[in-house]
Amino acid sequence: MAKSAKTEGTQNKRAAAAALREPNPELQQLIERLPLWKRPGYLIRRLHQVHYALFFEECEGFGITPVQYGLLTILSGNPDSDQISLAQALGIDRTNVADVLTRLAQRGLVERTRSIEDKRMVLARLSPEGEKLVAAMHPAMSRAQERLLDTLGERERAAFLATLIKLLEANNKYGRAALATSKFGD
Amino acid sequence: MAKSAKTEGTQNKRAAAAALREPNPELQQLIERLPLWKRPGYLIRRLHQVHYALFFEECEGFGITPVQYGLLTILSGNPDSDQISLAQALGIDRTNVADVLTRLAQRGLVERTRSIEDKRMVLARLSPEGEKLVAAMHPAMSRAQERLLDTLGERERAAFLATLIKLLEANNKYGRAALATSKFGD
DNA sequence: CAATAAAAGGCGGTATACTGATGATTATTG
DNA sequence: CAATAATCATCAGTATACCGCCTTTTATTG
Numbered sequence: 001m002a003k004s005a006k007t008e009g010t011q012n013k014r015a016a017a018a019a020l021r022e023p024n025p026e027l028q029q030l031i032e033r034l035p036l037w038k039r040p041g042y043l044i045r046r047l048h049q050v051h052y053a054l055f056f057e058e059c060e061g062f063g064i065t066p067v068q069y070g071l072l073t074i075l076s077g078n079p080d081s082d083q084i085s086l087a088q089a090l091g092i093d094r095t096n097v098a099d100v101l102t103r104l105a106q107r108g109l110v111e112r113t114r115s116i117e118d119k120r121m122v123l124a125r126l127s128p129e130g131e132k133l134v135a136a137m138h139p140a141m142s143r144a145q146e147r148l149l150d151t152l153g154e155r156e157r158a159a160f161l162a163t164l165i166k167l168l169e170a171n172n173k174y175g176r177a178a179l180a181t182s183k184f185g186d
Numbered sequence: 187m188a189k190s191a192k193t194e195g196t197q198n199k200r201a202a203a204a205a206l207r208e209p210n211p212e213l214q215q216l217i218e219r220l221p222l223w224k225r226p227g228y229l230i231r232r233l234h235q236v237h238y239a240l241f242f243e244e245c246e247g248f249g250i251t252p253v254q255y256g257l258l259t260i261l262s263g264n265p266d267s268d269q270i271s272l273a274q275a276l277g278i279d280r281t282n283v284a285d286v287l288t289r290l291a292q293r294g295l296v297e298r299t300r301s302i303e304d305k306r307m308v309l310a311r312l313s314p315e316g317e318k319l320v321a322a323m324h325p326a327m328s329r330a331q332e333r334l335l336d337t338l339g340e341r342e343r344a345a346f347l348a349t350l351i352k353l354l355e356a357n358n359k360y361g362r363a364a365l366a367t368s369k370f371g372d
Numbered sequence: 373c374a375a376t377a378a379a380a381g382g383c384g385g386t387a388t389a390c391t392g393a394t395g396a397t398t399a400t401t402g
Numbered sequence: 403c404a405a406t407a408a409t410c411a412t413c414a415g416t417a418t419a420c421c422g423c424c425t426t427t428t429a430t431t432g
Binding site: 014023024026028039040045046057066073074079135141161163 | 228271336346350
Binding site for chain 3: 235238239242268269270280281284304305306307308
């Protein structure tokens, strides 16, 4: 890579700045054995961000995040769930569930009550407005999911989803966000 | 699903609580058309979390997050980069780069200086301690990456990585975190 | 060359996501 | 049945990750 100095003007200023120092050769060699784009963790993080961007593009106006819609989805089928059950069903931390529920409750989409049988528990359920929103937003959410894998053929898409599920089942034990039971068998 | 009342004792209390209300049938039907575990965005979010957990398990003691190591990796090969270049190389937001750099600088792993040529730019490079850490941590980071796909056979692993890269290239345009140029061609 | 546009970074705000500690309630056990 | 243990929620703290607005500096243009 030849440096064409600053004769090129603006475009090369950044490149020139980045080349002020020579990289450490030993480090360079080490890093090249496993560059960013060969690290599955890095690729997955990027794809996760892409999904967020697609989700917001499709669901603009609803003001609901992917995690919030996931929680609303679970509440749709499991009214009056406690926070730990929700955490295990959604695969996020229990403290995080409380945060998300607080925001959803502030917007009137979710109602929370103390359980009478076990006063430690706080039970959450959808409000009528919450149910309406889940139904109204579903098509947009679906479109975001579809667009993410749009570029794949039928077989590659199926293989990709199968591998994702396989990896999650194999690693379900990690972190406070482990699912209670495998929901992937159905 | 028959409720076995509270004769079962502790185990069923949570289930009983969750079944206090009957789910809305129409909503139920809608949600079952695309349950959580069939949503690629959801699966990817979960796998992302699994990677974080594996990374922390392998890299315990270093006190470095996946994103921080990604940034250090880029600095290894590109000393004196500005923050926007780093953001585009790593695929994260530029304000986020500044946050991460601040923490790395506080720990003495990174040094920042104002560019002389362009006084708007802040250039970052590894300190000697930073270089040592990148080298020392590399094996642990590699193990985390390997463990994530450990359960896959050779062919499935290659196919999975290829699909990930394909999806990222197809969707690179989304969000403030878009990569400057495709680094996936090498 | 002065007025305007563009670029870089900083700041404030919001939303995940997790750890560790604490307090209230319930369950277990000696 | 009282002491202990387990469970559930909450709080404080840290680290991503992004948006929009602002100031400073550089580039463009009439």
